[in-house]
Amino acid sequence: xxxxxxxxxxxxxxxxxxxxxxxxxxxxxxxxxxxxxxxxxxxxxxxxxxxxxxxxxxxxxxxxxxxxxxxxxxxxxxxxxxxxxxxxxxxxxxxxxxxxxxxxxxxxxxxxxxxxxxxxxxxxxxxxxxxxxxxxxxxxxxxxxxxxxxxxxxxxxxxxxxxxxxxxxxxxxxxxxxxxxxxxxxxxxxxxxxxxxxxxxxxxxxxxxxxxxxxxxxxxxxxxxxxxxxxxxxxxxxxxxxxxxxxxxxxxxxxxxxxxxxxxxxxx
Amino acid sequence: xxxxxxxxxxxxxxxxxxxxxxxxxxxxxxxxxxxxxxxxxxxxxxxxxxxxxxxxxxxxxxxxxxxxxxxxxxxxxxxxxxxxxxxxxxxxxxxxxxxxxxxxxxxxxxxxxxxxxxxxxxxxxxxxxxxxxxxxxxxxxxxxxxxxxxxxxxxxxxxxxxxxxxxxxxxxxxxxxxxxxxxxxxxxxxxxxxxxxxxxxxxxxxxxxxxxxxxxxxxxxxxxxxxxxxxxxxxxxxxxxxxxxxxxxxxxxxxxxxxxxxxxxxxxxxxxxxxxxxxxxxxxxxxxxxxxxxxxxxxxxxxxxxxxxxxxxxxxxxxxxxxx
Numbered sequence: 293x294x295x296x297x298x299x300x301x302x303x304x305x306x307x308x309x310x311x312x313x314x315x316x317x318x319x320x321x322x323x324x325x326x327x328x329x330x331x332x333x334x335x336x337x338x339x340x341x342x343x344x345x346x347x348x349x350x351x352x353x354x355x356x357x358x359x360x361x362x363x364x365x366x367x368x369x370x371x372x373x374x375x376x377x378x379x380x381x382x383x384x385x386x387x388x389x390x391x392x393x394x395x396x397x398x399x400x401x402x403x404x405x406x407x408x409x410x411x412x413x414x415x416x417x418x419x420x421x422x423x424x425x426x427x428x429x430x431x432x433x434x435x436x437x438x439x440x441x442x443x444x445x446x447x448x449x450x451x452x453x454x455x456x457x458x459x460x461x462x463x464x465x466x467x468x469x470x471x472x473x474x475x476x477x478x479x480x481x482x483x484x485x486x487x488x489x490x491x492x493x494x495x496x497x498x499x500x501x502x503x504x505x506x507x508x509x510x511x512x513x514x515x516x517x518x519x520x521x522x523x524x525x526x527x528x529x530x531x532x533x534x535x536x537x538x539x540x541x542x543x544x545x546x547x548x549x550x551x552x553x554x555x556x557x558x559x560x
Numbered sequence: 561x562x563x564x565x566x567x568x569x570x571x572x573x574x575x576x577x578x579x580x581x582x583x584x585x586x587x588x589x590x591x592x593x594x595x596x597x598x599x600x601x602x603x604x605x606x607x608x609x610x611x612x613x614x615x616x617x618x619x620x621x622x623x624x625x626x627x628x629x630x631x632x633x634x635x636x637x638x639x640x641x642x643x644x645x646x647x648x649x650x651x652x653x654x655x656x657x658x659x660x661x662x663x664x665x666x667x668x669x670x671x672x673x674x675x676x677x678x679x680x681x682x683x684x685x686x687x688x689x690x691x692x693x694x695x696x697x698x699x700x701x702x703x704x705x706x707x708x709x710x711x712x713x714x715x716x717x718x719x720x721x722x723x724x725x726x727x728x729x730x731x732x733x734x735x736x737x738x739x740x741x742x743x744x745x746x747x748x749x750x751x752x753x754x755x756x757x758x759x760x761x762x763x764x765x766x767x768x769x770x771x772x773x774x775x776x777x778x779x780x781x782x783x784x785x786x787x788x789x790x791x792x793x794x795x796x797x798x799x800x801x802x803x804x805x806x807x808x809x810x811x812x813x814x815x816x817x818x819x820x821x822x823x824x825x826x827x828x829x830x831x832x833x834x835x836x837x838x839x840x841x842x843x844x845x846x847x848x849x850x851x852x853x854x855x856x857x858x859x860x861x862x863x864x865x866x867x868x869x870x871x872x873x874x875x876x877x878x879x880x881x882x883x884x
Contacts, residue, residue, distance in 0.1 A: 358754055389758055397756025407751035411769050421755035424765065466751075473755060 309372035311336050311477055311508045312357060316366035319352055326352045328532035330366070334477075334525075339509045341519035341540065344529035345555060350512040353529070354479045357510070358399040359392055370399065371476060397425050400470030404482040406462040408454040414441065414465045415450040418472045426473065433472070440468035444498050460491030464498050471502070478502065480511040516559060520544055528552045617817040621808065622824070630804025631825050637721055637790040637800055642783050644726030649733025654763065656738055667734065674731035680792050682728055686720035687796040721793035721800075729786060736778045740771030780837030784830050791826075801825055 312334035319327040326349045334340050342350045355361045356368060359376040368375045376392060377384045387395070409417050418437035422428040428436075441450055444464040454462050463483055470478060480499065484492040496518050503509055503522050513519060519526050519540050526540040528547075536543055536552045544560075547553045607613060621627055655667035674682070690711035699705030715723070744767050752762040794803035805818040838856070854862070 360750060360753065393753075393756045393758050395756075396754060399754075401751075401754040403747060403751060403754075405747055407745075407747040409748065409751070409766055409770075420765065421752075421757060424761055425756045469755070 308336065309369065310334060311338070311371055312510070313369045314353075314357075314366065315368075317353070317356060317363050317368060318365035319349075319356060319361060319363050326532055327356070327363075330532075330534055332527070332534065332537075334508060334510060337506045337508055338524045339503045339511065339522055340525045340527060341523035342510065342512045342527045342529060343514065343516070343519060343555070343559075344535075348529045349532040350529050351481050354401075354481050354510060354512055357477075357479060358396050358401055360401075370395070393425070397421075397473055398476050400473060400475035400478040402463070402466050402470055402478070402480045402483050404485050406454070406459070406466045406486070408462055408466055408469070410454050413451050413453055414446065414457070414468075417454070417465055418469045421469070422472050437468065437472055440471050441465070443501070444468050445494065458491060459487045460494045463487065463495045467495075467498055467502070476508065478507055478509045480509065480513070482512050482514065484513070484515060514559065516544065528555065530555070612816065613820070614814065614817045617814050618820055618824075621805075621814075621818060621821050624808075626804050626808060627801070627821060627825070630799055630801040630822075631829075633718075633799060633804075634787065634790050634801040635829070637718075637725060637793060637798070638783065638787045640722050641725035641729055641790070642786055644722070645729025645733045645782070645786075646779070648727070648730030649735075649737045650768075652730060652734035653737035653741060656734060657741060671731045671734055674728050675735075679724065679728045679789060680795065683721060683724035683792055683796055686715060686724045687717060689715050689720070717793075717796050717798045720796055721790070721798045725786065725790060725793070729782065732782060733779070736782065737771070737775055739778075740773075740775035741767055743774045744770045777837070777841050780833065780840065784833045784837070787829055787833065788826060 310333045312332065314330050314332040317327050317330040317332075318325070328349075330349075330353060332353075342353070344350050352361060356363050357370065357375065362376065373395065375395060376387055378387055378391075379385075408414075409420070412420065415434065415437055418440060419430065419433040422433040422436065423430055438447075438450070441447055444467060446461060446464055446468070449457060449461060449465070454465070457465065467483075483499070484495050487495065492515070496515060499509070499511070499518070500522050511519070511523070523540045525537060526543045527537040528535050528543065528549075528551075530551050536547060536549050543552065544556065547556055652667045652670060655663045656671075658664050658667075693711050696709050696711050696714055697705035698707040741763075748766055748770065749762055752766045757765070790800055791802040793800050794806060797803065799807065801822050805822045809815045809818040835856075842855075
């Protein structure tokens with residue numbers, strides 16, 4: 293259970309609070325402890341890549357950040373706002389569904405299995421949430437979606453249904469769909485793991501383009517090359533804790549922990 | 561190394577010679593066909609020669625106004641009871657899947673009660689409601705009432721039939737809708753939530769449209785079943801198709817001809833519904849199936865041209881962009 297502590301939200305500095313701040317996050321599913329005390333800070337415009345073996349808690353951490361999973365202990369802020377709760381007079385109050393939806397609307401998420409809506413065309417997938425959640429006009433949403441699909445190299449696929457697209461194209465539509473909500477933070481949960489090798493490059497190119505444009509991104513990935521070139525920070529997780537974090541080139545070429553070395557020797 | 565040479569050889573021989581072989585004979589098939597034809601001939605013979613079928617009486621009553629009124633009432637009962645059943649079914653299915661344990665238990669109990677008792681018993685129960693509640697009133701629970709009515713005036717035979725059939729159908733439709741909702745992958749709801757969509761919006765825009773493909777076929781089934789089940793309302797004096805012909809033959813004693821009249825009308829109505837169901841299913845299969853199943857006409861044409869083997873489905877491929 294989460295109990296109130298004396299912790300206050302981080303002091304908003306000149307550039308505002310960090311985009312994501314996690315303190316002592318714990319998450320368990322029944323008796324299985326998945327996150328066991330995660331401390332993390334993601335600055336604005338930072339690209340953080342998270343690597344680690346499967347079952348190390350990477351995806352769970354990502355899902356906690358937009359409250360798809362409830363944390364059991366610790367504190368989590370996105371853009372200076374407590375995720376899923378409101379703290380008043382030393383007490384925590386659960387947020388209403390509407391407030392949680394509003395928080396999620398500002399955080400984009402891209403899934404390993406794309407999760408496009410199969411009964412809608414690519415364009416309809418992208419404009420659905422801006423119209424229904426943000427109340428954007430259909431004309432404005434369609435215009436924005438056109439730009440985003442164009443940027444993802446899918447200008448001529450707007451009227452295609454997901455089943456008619458390749459995995460790489462579907463994932464790029466999924467990225468456009470998340471970006472259409474104009475989020476301040478993007479979460480990528482192994483975005484290229486379900487793709488055929490020759491389709492990975494196109495998706496990574498779109499993500500690289502996004503990183504260059506200044507989007508704050510947290511990317512759970514097995515693409516070490518992408519982490520090295522695009523990431524500002526590389527985090528290695530194992531058994532629910534952050535083992536090592538630092539500049540990607542340093543962590544990759546000169547890992548300080550034995551567990552990091554053991555993992556890297558298997559994937560590099 | 562070997563591949564180019566093989567290609568050369570293939571190029572030299574030109575198009576392959578088509579196989580001409582004597583087809584396998586199927587004596588068993590011919591025998592079975594002969595037996596079936598014999599049985600059909602016997603059936604036709606008895607229909608034509610047995611005077612007790614009294615086809616002239618069937619002809620007289622087939623389009624009589626009392627029979628047609630009964631048919632109209634049967635269709636009305638089917639439509640209204642199914643409408644109640646579908647609306648109730650969606651509500652019960654959503655309640656059943658709700659996180660609130662009270663709502664989901666209430667839905668479970670409703671389904672348990674209405675599926676667990678015969679619909680005929682339920683019809684009789686509603687028809688005799690006045691024994692349990694002689695007066696029905698509308699007002700504040702445990703408080704004053706604004707409207708009062710005699711149960712016998714309010715619950716007519718027709719109202720009892722609609723209530724009985726509709727409420728019973730709700731329990732079955734709830735399970736159909738629930739199966740449809742559960743058939744939609746969990747990732748869909750998650751993706752919608754991650755976009756900031758609320759639970760109701762997710763259900764309405766993402767889950768239910770996808771669940772429709774699973775919901776439609778059994779709903780068609782339920783409708784056809786309802787058309788026939790509505791004949792049970794004859795027991796509580798609703799003059800639907802069956803009771804209408806019963807009233808006629810109780811006077812003129814032409815029992816068999818009039819039952820045949822009713823049966824033919826039931827067959828016509830179910831045939832229309834079956835055809836409707838086929839085309840609705842075909843419509844919802846778009847986008848999910850690469851190949852649509854052939855229509856009965858396409859199938860018939862194929863059978864006429866190739867007698868001995870059921871043909872493969874004709875390539876009714878959709879042009880891209882026509883899916884939904």
